[in-house]
Amino acid sequence: MVKSVSVLASHSALDVLDGAKEEKFRTVAVAKKGREKPYQMFPVVDELILVDEFVDMVSEHVLRRLGDSVFVPNRSFSVYVGYNRIEKNFPIPVFGNRFLLRWEERTGEANYYRLLDAANIRRPETYRLGEPAGPVLVKLPESKRPVEREFFVAASAKDAEQKLRTLLQKDYVDEHSLEKISVEEFVLGAHFNANFFYTVMRKRLELHSIDRRIQSNLDGVYRLPAADQLEINPHVKYIEVGHEPATIRESLLEKVFEIGEKFVEACRRIVPPGILGPFTLQFIVTPELDLVVYD
Amino acid sequence: MVKSVSVLASHSALDVLDGAKEEKFRTVAVAKKGREKPYQMFPVVDELILVDEFVDMVSEHVLRRLGDSVFVPNRSFSVYVGYNRIEKNFPIPVFGNRFLLRWEERTGEANYYRLLDAANIRRPETYRLGEPAGPVLVKLPESKRPVEREFFVAASAKDAEQKLRTLLQKDYVDEHSLEKISVEEFVLGAHFNANFFYTVMRKRLELHSIDRRIQSNLDGVYRLPAADQLEINPHVKYIEVGHEPATIRESLLEKVFEIGEKFVEACRRIVPPGILGPFTLQFIVTPELDLVVYD
Amino acid sequence: MVKSVSVLASHSALDVLDGAKEEKFRTVAVAKKGREKPYQMFPVVDELILVDEFVDMVSEHVLRRLGDSVFVPNRSFSVYVGYNRIEKNFPIPVFGNRFLLRWEERTGEANYYRLLDAANIRRPETYRLGEPAGPVLVKLPESKRPVEREFFVAASAKDAEQKLRTLLQKDYVDEHSLEKISVEEFVLGAHFNANFFYTVMRKRLELHSIDRRIQSNLDGVYRLPAADQLEINPHVKYIEVGHEPATIRESLLEKVFEIGEKFVEACRRIVPPGILGPFTLQFIVTPELDLVVYD
Known part of the structure; x- marks a missing residue:
């Protein structure tokens, strides 16, 4: 039986660690030196492993310490460790489908929009x-x-x-x-993230929450009165720095579940066995109440 | 004793269903075919009745199935079933005052601003x-x-x-x-919704939460840098697509309760017995810290 | 042993009262006449003391009634009662360091930016x-x-x-x-408030929540399409009227804890014994992912 849950300490790791503690698992976090503080400050990590670079995740001595855990991947794991290493050199059981991770890329053979097209989900042209x-x-x-x-x-x-x-x-x-x-x-509308969970055991798609990304410096730019924006002419950046919780109009939930189900179905077909566990779809709601998923 | 709670499956029905389950009621939801998915996906509906059109709520066979329930109305119920039918052809006990529903209209004899005026609540000229x-x-x-x-x-x-x-x-x-x-x-300020509950049994006005509407495509328009807005010149729409939670400055709560109480009092006078249960006031807080309620 | 917790009824008093009730303390709130309603409506106040002006906090008869309580100060207490009275004429035990309060000022000898400089925290030039x-x-x-x-x-x-x-x-x-x-x-980026708690007993800095201020009429101004802003040319105001909850990008939490720790350390050095209990840092996250604390 699984006794511990492990993560790369970044991105959404604290949520996973918090949930794992709540479910009485032992928790292991692999943090980069100099970025370990949050994993010491919040009381959710039982074992903290420090590495010089995240890519050291696949080194012998880290793998040994992850030994009997189930690892929950996140976007930082993909970016810093790399798809090839994850697929070939990471012999730890992963919660989820490790072969799906590379489909989050924007270019190349395995890319996100190809997945959306296969799912017949509207995306920006x-x-x-x-x-x-x-x-x-x-x-x-x-x-x-x-x-x-x-x-x-x-x-x-x-x-x-x-x-x-x-x-x-x-x-x-x-x-x-x-x-x-x-x-x-350029699709004009309101942006939302729907945070889903597909449970294979219950064969059920769950919608856990809705939130909305906050970007810097865009967030400060749009709070600048228009006349000041034109005067100062800032270089606008869209760096993700946080999220706000939200709810979506109840009559849109039909479409939210619809894109979730289509996405699950397409992943099952294209990267079997498909999605296991959590995933997020980011989309724009247009004034015509269409949902347009973007990367 | 009441054993079940029923709703028209749209608008704010999931909140009602969730609360009813928590209070151990049996729940019944009447959904429009093709829009029933959320009421199947969230485990809060005991009996799901499907209709071709929401107006079928008042048909013999639906009414029979709602028989021993208490029905909690929402805005979709008003819009799709219509005030006359609700007042005359819907023999199900309603939680709330069914004769108040038509006062949410913007025009005509019974209109929202007339109610606000009777309550002596500031509204836009x-x-x-x-x-x-x-x-x-x-x-x-x-x-x-x-x-x-x-x-x-x-x-x-x-x-x-x-x-x-x-x-x-x-x-x-x-x-x-x-x-x-x-x-x-046009009143310039920050917009809020105050979600109240007037309990007749305890003769008490409760403030349950504060949130803020999200509109499409306005939400995307204001995130467009001013220079781009002027260049693209988008057709701006104000379709409600979601909400964000919020808190209001504590020293404004005095005024929030004040408008809530005035509204309850005016409804009691004009549409006796007045408000029973939940209601929302949408308002702008001006920089002078006045509250201006709008429809 | 402490049996009751007291507050000046404004600013963040309801949060304190709610928490105190949860921890089984008796609660006392001193409200200004005409602004007492929220403290009657929410069931969190055991004893409500009404005063004509908040400065009456330091009058004999109010002090007598606060007698055996521990008082939790807030910004309204500072503003309406004044630093000198708080330091010299308020013989009630305070949760926190009453000599720190005046350092929240923007000008003068004891000012906030001097504290930030001592802490070596980046602030606007x-x-x-x-x-x-x-x-x-x-x-x-x-x-x-x-x-x-x-x-x-x-x-x-x-x-x-x-x-x-x-x-x-x-x-x-x-x-x-x-x-x-x-x-x-003028620092361009996304604004956040980090709500910390420094516990002396556990010698630990805790991060309790992140939120974001809402300002009137700025909030309405930026929702005005740029062309309308230029046409109407509104007088823009930045009056704080509420907050929204938020989360911050997980990889920024390292820096959030860092500024929290530096601030605690500087306060200990400059206004011994330093911070006890809750404090907030307001900051901008730049696109370069720097944190710039402002007043």
């Missing part, structure tokens, strides 16, 4: 750079922090190219960023 | 279209979804007429919409 | 009026309600002077306001 289009949202990795992204809205293909040129001139992005650029339909 | 006024908020039903509304802010009466003309040209509103237009003082 | 600077945030007391403040953002020193002149002309501020003006670096 995507364009090639320069292709004529209405308002678009352009995303590409920063030059300095490749795990964070530059975002901008452009009224047209021409406007997009011009704004991109400015970013290049200011070194906010570089040639490498351009390889991972995405240009997509 | 209202104007006739074309009447000289400072900044105004104009609301009128959409041409295509008459239960949803177009909103716009106008700096002056002249500006309002011009913006209205554009909406007509684009078919967003039509002649029928104009019959239900409202032009009111 | 401050400038003299007229000193050349990039975008700045200017704050000064209102002419009519000196406990509330006018705020404005200015693109430059010159812009600041011009906007200040307008405020003076419109009597929003006056000569007295100018004595307490602050001009500081």
Whole structure:
């Protein structure tokens, strides 16, 4: 019988640790040196393993200490350890489907929008750079922090190219960023995250909560009166720094469950055995009450 | 003794069902076919009755199944079943005062602002279209979804007429919409909903929570940097799609209870026996710390 | 042994009263006449003392009734009773360090930014009026309600002077306001409050919650489409009227605890014995993921 639950100490680890303690599991957290404080301050970690870099997760001595635990992966695990290592060099039982993790990528063979298309879930249209289009949202990795992204809205293909040129001139992005650029339909509406849980034992999709991301400095920019925004002309950034809880209009829950079920079904088909456990869909609710899922 | 609680499955039904289960009642939900999923997914419904249209609530076979329950009305019940049927053809005991429901309307004899005036609660000034006024908020039903509304802010009466003309040209509103237009003082401040409960047994007004509506696409529009808003010039919509929890400055609670009590008192006088159970007041807090209730 | 907990009935008193009841203390609240309703409506006050003015807290007959209680101070207590009286004429045991309260001031010898500097916590740069600077945030007391403040953002020193002149002309501020003006670096990012508790008995810093202030009429201004803002040109106010709950990106918690610990350490050094109990740090998270604490 499973006695302990382990995590990489970042992203959503505290939630997992807190829940595991509540369910009487022993908990193990692998933290990066210099970032371990929260895992010491909240009384939810029984064993704290410190590593120099998160990639050391797959080293012999860490694996030995994780030995008899079940590991709950999160996005930081994917980003810092890497899909290949997770799939081939991480012999710890994972709660969830480790082969699904790489489908969260935005580009390449296994990518998130391909999964949404297979599920027949509406997502923003995507364009090639320069292709004529209405308002678009352009995303590409920063030059300095490749795990964070530059975002901008452009009224047209021409406007997009011009704004991109400015970013290049200011070194906010570089040639490498351009390889991972995405240009997509700008969907105007209210954004929500639906936090689901698919339980295989009960064969049931559960909706656990709804929340909404907070981005910096966007959050401060939109609180600037319009005249001041135009005067100061800030460089707008969309770095995720927090979340707010929310509820969604009850009559929209039908559609929320619908996209959840479609997503579960598509994952089962494309990356068997599909989703096990928690997953989140981020979407825009349009004024026509459509749900458009984005990455 | 009451053994079961019934609802029309929309709007705020899940909250009622959840509370009823917690209090050990049997629960009955009447859902529209194709919109029943949330009432199957959350384990709060003991008996689910499916109807083709919500108006079938008053049909013989549904009424028979609701027989020994107490029914908790919500806004969808009012909108889809209609006041006359609710008052005359719905022989199920209702938790609350069924004759108050029609006072939620914006126009006609029994209207919400008349109730607020009787309660001596500050509300936005209202104007006739074309009447000289400072900044105004104009609301009128959409041409295509008459239960949803177009909103716009106008700096002056002249500006309002011009913006209205554009909406007509684009078919967003039509002649029928104009019959239900409202032009009111635009009150600038922070919006809140206070969720009250008036208990007749304890003769007590309770404040259960505070939250704030989220509107689409407004929510996405204000997150657009000002320069992009001006460039893209989006058609702004104010469709309610969710809520966020909030707290209100403690020194404002005096005024919050005050408007709650005044509202209870006015309802008792005008639509005896007045309010029984839950009700919400939506208001703006101005920088002068006044509360202005709106519909 | 302590049997009762007392508060000045404003600001955050209901939270304290609620917690005290939960811990089985008797509770005493001193309310201003005409503002006592919330303390009667929520069942958390055992003894309600009414005063004409909050400053009557230090009168003989109120002190006698507070006699055997422990008093939990809040910001309204500081503002309405005053530091000198609190330090010299309030012989009731206080939960917390009463000599720290005056360090929440923005000007003078004992001021908040001096405390932050001693703690080596990043805060906005401050400038003299007229000193050349990039975008700045200017704050000064209102002419009519000196406990509330006018705020404005200015693109430059010159812009600041011009906007200040307008405020003076419109009597929003006056000569007295100018004595307490602050001009500081405008830091663009997402704002959060971290609500900490330092327990002396356990020698432990706890993070209890994160929330975010809501300001009027700013909250309504930013929901105005940019074109309407420019047209209506509202006088923007930043009066705190509520809060929203939030969570912060997990990888930022390291820095959140860091500023909490530094602040506790600096208070211990500068105003011994330092902080006892609850305190809040308000900060901006920049897109570079720095935390900048403000007053």
